[in-house]
Amino acid sequence: MLTTLYRIAKYGFQNFLRNYLVSIATILVLLLAVVVFESLILFGVVGEKAISLVQDKIDISVDFLEGTPEDEMLKLKSSLEGLQEVKAVEYVSKDEALKRFKDKHPEDSDISKALEELGDNPLRASLNIKAYDPKDYKAVAAYLGNESFKNIIENISYNQNQLVIDRLAKIMDIGRQAGFVLTLLLATVASVVSFNTILLAIYSNKDEIGIMRLVGASNAFIRGPYIVVGVIYGLSAALIGVLITAPFVYLISPVIKVLIPEMNIWSYFLSHIFGIFGYNLLFAVTIGVVSSFIVVRRYLKG
């Protein structure tokens, strides 16, 4: 068994090296597919980050009526935290609201003067609610609209921002779906092109497959070396894919940082380099092996 495996591997490497022109051409096409695939991963990460940043900026706030006891407000906070749609609820007391307001406008003397003239804190205590998904705000707003809260709630921001939130939710949904469809489409195109290249590479060996059969080689012995070549194609394309993408990611990183300051794509690339290589490898080796398997099977049947 081990001897047979060794012989299959030997013939695989021999085929790869002796058909070096075909091997190079196939790796180049597979490399193109890998780079497309890798770019889709990275664009996916950037896109997801952009979407999550927008999503983080969306919340709804509930302003309480003047004089609402704090324990009532905290009770509502707890009940909101119990909702499955709610990711986080922050309670902002009147004093905290004033502090934040002053911190936000430290240099604005007009605001400071106005607050002094008023004497009392004009701001309301409030709750800032973040949902897991922008689509969930509708359900949260509906919950807050319950009759039992009418005597403590003065205002729910969702009612003013409903249109914007819904539109953002829809845009994010479309963005995700478009990304998925684009990924699927490009990955399929890349796979089909690679499959055809491997088909042509093996087609040039069609006669040899017939000869091997005549000599008494089993199907596994014939197929094995082509599978090995498929693995070598995939491995080479995955490795070269990471190596040639790295400088591009390095160069594009500052540009993306300008657009999304929280995103450092170069750091992400470096910290996930083995994962990216793993995905490349899985993608390229799968194409290489599956294509070889299917094509050789066709000639073995003939």
Added chain:
Amino acid sequence: MITFNNVSKRYGANEVVRDVSFKINPGEFVSLVGRSGAGKSTLIKMLIGEELPSKGRVIFGQYEVNKMNQSELPELRRHMGIIFQDFRLLAKKTAYENVVFAMEVAGRPQAEIDEITPQVLDLVGLSGKYNNFISELSGGEKQRVAIARAMVNHPDVIVADEPTGNLDPINTWGIINLLTKINELGTTVILATHNKDIVNQIEKRVLSMEDGRLIRDEEKGKYILV
């Protein structure tokens, strides 16, 4: 050892082999003769399992070839050495590697391969050509590689389909001499040819085919064209 029992082969409406029956015993040298299109190659293809008969039975030793499926054929072919007019060698391998390949697919141990391959190549007159790729060999040398590959696993039978068709007279006789020597060592040889001189000179059993039928079966026969 080999039995064709009422074998016919039809491609659509065209019947290329018609109700052929014969037996070949171990150690025989049989020439299968006939004009192009007489059905010789189809008969050989049915023997090696490349074609299935439309009717009848093809028996080779313990195998009923007409009932074998694709996955069983490699086992059958390891008991045969097959030689073709167009050599059918692995072009991207050397002479040595072509012979080694046949031994490796048969699962022979490496030590045996290392020992036997040079011996067989020397025997067919290819000393010094071990590492030549097939494209670097002449027609006669290619056919010698094919013979070395065919005989290296000590097959029960060597089936040669027009093995001298592409060769000049000197190489032709070199190949025929090799086949007769192999036969003298006990291996059955089936030689399909339309070369009258070869058949008449070697004076072995002759199966004559015409229009898909076996019309003559003679010991020490001659090639007689009707």
